[in-house]
Amino acid sequence: MEELIAKRYIKALLSDSDIAFAQSVTTIFESLSDSFKNEKFLNIIASTNVSADEKASLLLDAVKSANSQRVNNFIKLLVENKRINIIPAIAEELRKNLADMTKTYSGVVLSNTNIKAKIIKDLSKGLSEKYNSKIVLSFEKTDFNGIKVEVDDLGIEINFSKDRINSQIIEHIIKAI
Numbered sequence: 001m002e003e004l005i006a007k008r009y010i011k012a013l014l015s016d017s018d019i020a021f022a023q024s025v026t027t028i029f030e031s032l033s034d035s036f037k038n039e040k041f042l043n044i045i046a047s048t049n050v051s052a053d054e055k056a057s058l059l060l061d062a063v064k065s066a067n068s069q070r071v072n073n074f075i076k077l078l079v080e081n082k083r084i085n086i087i088p089a090i091a092e093e094l095r096k097n098l099a100d101m102t103k104t105y106s107g108v109v110l111s112n113t114n115i116k117a118k119i120i121k122d123l124s125k126g127l128s129e130k131y132n133s134k135i136v137l138s139f140e141k142t143d144f145n146g147i148k149v150e151v152d153d154l155g156i157e158i159n160f161s162k163d164r165i166n167s168q169i170i171e172h173i174i175k176a177i
Contacts, residue, residue, distance in 0.1 A: 002089040009083070010093050013074050019101055026094040028066050033091035035062065045084050052079050059084070099153050103133040107151030110142045123149060127156070 014022055035041045044050055044058065056079040063071050078084055099105050107127075109120055117139075124137045127149070135151055148159035 002086045003093060005083065006086050006089040006093045009074070009078070009086075009090060010097060013070070014097065019098075022094070022098050022101055024066060024068075025071060026091070026098045028063050028071060029087060029091040029094050032059070032062055033088040036088050052082075055079055055084060096153055105133055105135050105151050105153045107135055107137045107149060107154075107156065109137050109139050110144050110148040110150065111139075112141065112143055112145055114141065115139055115147070127151065131156075 059075045127135045146161035
């Protein structure tokens with residue numbers, strides 16, 4: 001639900017803007033989103049003893065470095081509509097929106113065995129060419145018995161499970177008999 005609300009706010013914020021503005025706003029809201037991981041900050045934002053003006057002042061101080069009247073008005077609008085709690089969702093949607101604008105996506109390669117950097121680089125290059133985008137992959141060691149490639153923003157998931165391949169070979173042999 002928060003994502004849908006965040007998308008509407010983002011659409012208004014980014015209307016008639018360029019990529020540079022989108023990048024700066026994304027950076028601002030990602031840092032604001034990090035504040036929501038701080039319990040003291042959450043207590044202040046959730047407190048009924050703290051007025052809306054004080055909450056707005058706190059958030060405006062956090063984005064003062066942006067020096068943007070558009071961002072300041074956006075923060076005031078969020079406070080006025082009691083939507084401060086969707087700032088992390090706004091940050092995530094801004095990140096996705098920026099990725100779509102620049103056609104730059106990040107993904108992860110999951111496996112229980114180490115994979116050489118060259119292979120990951122080749123996978124990135126191949127996926128980038130296939131999807132006409134820049135895709136940067138990183139490696140993460142997990143307990144997955146095989147190889148899995150995930151690029152969430154594009155909805156890509158490719159996996160080769162050793163267990164599944166073994167079971168398919170056995171099924172194929174049984175059918176052949």
